[in-house]
Amino acid sequence: MLEIQKAAKEVSQIIGEEKVSTEKFHMMAYSRDWSPRDAKEAKLPDVVVVPSTTEEVAEVVKIAYKYKIPVIPFAGGTGMGGGVSPVKGGITIDTKGLNKILEIDRENLTVTTQVGITILQLNQELEKHGLWWPHDPESKPASTVGAAISCDNDSTFGIKYGKLGDYLLNTVLVTGTGEILRLGHRKALCTSSGYKLHWLLIGAEGTLGVVTEATLKVFPKPQTRAIEAMVFKSIKKAINALQKLLKAGLSVESAHINCKRRLGFYTHAYREKYGKEPDIPDWAEALLFVSFNGDEEVVKFTHQYASKILEESGGQKVKEREIIDGWWTSKHTLKFEPFKQKWPDSQRKKKFGAADLGIPIGRIEEAYQKFLKIAEKNQIEILGMCVYNERPNRVSPSISFAVFVDDTNPEEVKRFYKYVEEMSKMAIDLEGTMSSYIGDGDRLGGFNEYEHGEALKYMRKVKEVFDPENIMNPGKKFESCWITPEK
Structure with a gap:
């Protein structure tokens, strides 16, 4: 705790006391997202900071790096995989202070923005210029540009416009050592030069650093x-x-x-x-x-x-x-x-939960029948299946196998995560993927080697390059607080 106190004091001195909080009642808002979790338990951060510039974010991370304190980027809190839960404590960076649009380039059809702006706010500003960013999740009043990048979540309009990889042109990243990097190819849509490092950040869930700015492709608003x-x-x-x-x-x-x-x-x-x-x-x-x-x-x-x-x-x-x-x-x-x-109406009784699987189109009916059996086996109430399509001009299933979970019942919450594990492994057996829009979070890391095999070791090495002390959102992607790894 001494290191946390020192870090909080140093952060306050650099970015201002008004941007730093250590009050426990304030921490509750940053303890969880929309993932089903025991309603009586909460993992709290030790400090919450609300920076407003990339440079302030970098100063916070440098201090955390010095004291080996976890850093958790937090956006709208609408995720469903536990990605923002501070499972190891530390400093939560509320990115909603990074909410300025830096440039709207009508001629080149791009927008450059800080990533704490909500998707709804961004489109309200773009509309004044006759433009539109078609990434359109149902959580857009709270979900931010940064969350969209970090979670690689779905959109209503994916079958025409695609996912984040089809929009993201370049980013600014604060690494796990506090270094500021610009990744990507500016406003050009296509490149064969170098590695596409900015695409590494799509779905990285804050484990490689804090994304602070992004340049995105936008479109003329349809009539x-x-x-x-x-x-x-x-x-x-x-x-x-x-x-x-x-x-x-x-x-x-x-x-x-x-x-x-x-x-x-x-x-x-x-x-x-x-x-x-x-x-x-x-x-x-x-x-x-x-x-x-x-x-x-x-x-x-x-x-x-x-x-x-x-x-x-x-x-x-x-x-x-x-x-x-x-x-x-x-x-x-x-x-x-x-x-x-x-x-x-339903959320007053039970919480929405899902296994978010990518299934090959020829095996969706088979996956649906297995879904019914796996949910019944784990005594989970079925809500139903929805097949989103997220790649341009093709049937490209991103599937929500949704259920209801009573988060006041700890045993039911545990059964839900067992359901997620069984559904995820079923997806791999059907030549699919464990997650198509929620991400690994703190739920898949105990068994996602089942999907990635030896490649998981290389993913760890990539993380080490950007985050040598493993302070960036630890406890996510490579481990799970719900599943005990098989020995």
Whole structure:
């Protein structure tokens, strides 16, 4: 504790006392994210700092490096993998003080910004210039640019615009020794020069350093969009129908495939409002939501032609427009009626949890059946499956196998992480990946050698280059506080 006290005093002297807190009541807000955790337990940081410049971040890390104190970058706290939990104590750096847009380059279609700005705030500023950053998670009112980079989370519009690797042009990083580096190729979209070190930061979860600035590709804001939803007799039929849309040359803006159970998540508001079930056929086992954007004439044609293809592929339109609009609200506009949507209503009882797997498209139906069995085996209440698509112009599954978890029941929380472990290993057996949008956090490190094999040793060596004393977000990626490694 003496080192922590010394470090806190030195940080206060350099960046100002008003940017440093050691009060325990203040620490609670930085103890966890949205991952299911025992409601009665909390891991607290020892110090919270809120720097406003890259140079201040560097000074904080230099002091932490000197005293060998952990450093945990914290953004919106909306992650679901425990990535910001200070499992070993230390200094939490609240990056929301780094919230300035540094440049909007309309001619080159880029924005350079500090990474503590929320995605919603960034797009509100870009809109003034007729621009848009299409990375659009449901957590955008709180999720920041830095969190998007560090977690490599999903977006509503990935099937047209991609993920962070398709946007990130360069970054500024404060390493684990306090050195300031610029990584990347400035505003150029393509390069074959050197190693693409800035891409190492995508999904690194703060284990290589603190990202403080980023230059991102942006787009002219689309004129209009159309949204459609159709039910299918199977998940496979919905996937095949989506493939036909892309094969036809249509530009699909978003595409999400939900299992029958997950459909109930989006029809909750309808039932609340009308006191009855919507008119969904009993045979419907999958629901495909799609949207299209662009000029009005193009969108009108695309919508009509897509509807024709989907119906010829066995799809039947959802009759209740309110269900479609409710889904779009939950995914994009976020203009909810208070306590009428399933998300806030359900969270008063049990917490949302998920195994986030990447599964090859030909084995998704198989994975779904295994999901039902693994959840039942671990006595976890099933919410349902949603297939996001996150690579441009292709069916590219990033799948949420979602469940409810009672975080007031420690045994149920443990069963949830056992469920995550079994689901993750199932994904590897099906030639997929353990995580597609949540990240390793503090949940996969006890067994992710099952996916990476000997390469995990090289990942540790990469971390050592950037963070020789292992102070940057320790306890993440390479170990787990939930799983005991097999001997």
